[in-house]
Amino acid sequence: MSAIDFSDPSTIALLADALTAAGVSGLEISRPGGQLRIVVAAGEETRIDVSVTARPDSRGVSPVVVRAPMAGHFCPGHLSGSAVSDSLPRPVSGSEVLGFVRIGPVLLPLNAGRPAVLTKRLAEPDALVGFGDPLFEIEPQS
């Protein structure tokens, strides 16, 4: 039996339609290679919470993890090939694009949301990531 490709947008659309038709509010599938979470819309405005604060380190700085807003392929930097520094740590502005989650031709930009120091990249380029997977670690600057 061939495995279902849960990164295929048409598969996700099919599952979403099936959930809607069945009146089921959501579905979460976890596999070693990735995680898929589908929640039927409640008609509210889009909010993506991609940051989770971790415990403070020995310096009293609380690192923040930037997480995947939805399932897709992780792309650090820009696909057009513009140079992105790999040297970490480095300071980043709140609006600077750290990378993307790519779903087919669509890109969801990832940023720190506040001035910070980018300390770690937590996923490999082009890795299939699931909703909420950690992608970057940053240290917010006051």
Next chain:
Amino acid sequence: MIEIVETGPFNTVQDLGRQGYRDIGVSASGAMDPLAVRIGNLLVGNDEGAAAIEVQTFPFGLRFDRRTIFAVTGADGAPALDGVELLSWCAYTAEAGQVLELRHPPSLARAYVSVGGGLDVPAVMGSRSTSLRGGFGGNAGRPLVKGDRIALGDSADIVAVPASGLAVVEPVVALRDVFPDFVDGTLPVRALPGGEHALFPDDGDAFWSQTWKISSRSDRTGYRLSGEPIKPTTSIEMRSHGVVPGVIQVPPGGEPIVQMSDANTAGGYPKIAGVIECDLWRLGQARIGSRIRFVRSTHAEARAVEQAVARYVEDVRNTSAMVKRALRAMA
């Protein structure tokens, strides 16, 4: 409503053009890079043919007077919203009072600003494109000037765009397999032999083998090319006949003219070739002074490129809609 706060000359409202009136002498007009307009509109949730602003002279700025979803596509370089740099090919939400600025792009020619709901200017003969020569369509038939205010249509998509934006892999990257890259700084433009190709010696070799430069006498009507003049083996008198964007004519001086979006509806110069329709957007993004070289194509290749572009647009349409639905659901 948006207000133009800064603009150079010849920036206009354009959509995908006014098709079907060439027989009565009405040029199609429409965006010089229609692919950028289609993708920009899909990003902001419009029909792909909604009217957008074509910016070909910079800097350009506009102010939003209500919360608006927008995207800047086409040219390279980064637009800025209230001074904060943004991505091109990415939809964002602007708040009332915010100012979008477009600076001179590093290498390409034309940027397009698409807004949720589209620009609500009157449709004339089925299109909202500006016909500069006709003086109708778009924003009162003329280029935009500082202080112009343009109404926007209604948009239902505004809740679907996250604060960090919703972008696409731009065509030049997504379609790199079907659009050949620059060769030594020269843009390859695919073309098919035209009606009078046989009039030119050596199978048109002088036309196909040399590098042409887009001269400063180029505009939305046509690109005049500079290079070694080419001459037909015999001079002929031709009656004027219909021409369309992409047709390459050779006037008596021997330097070709490529008809572009505001193409004349008829002309009498010999036609040596025609640019394939799917390469016209790349030509539309080529700046005055840039070098191009024509590559002999086939109908089969032109069709294959057209199909690849159609698949990309369809993929953007379906996937962006699915991602927006998913983002709403996860809110």
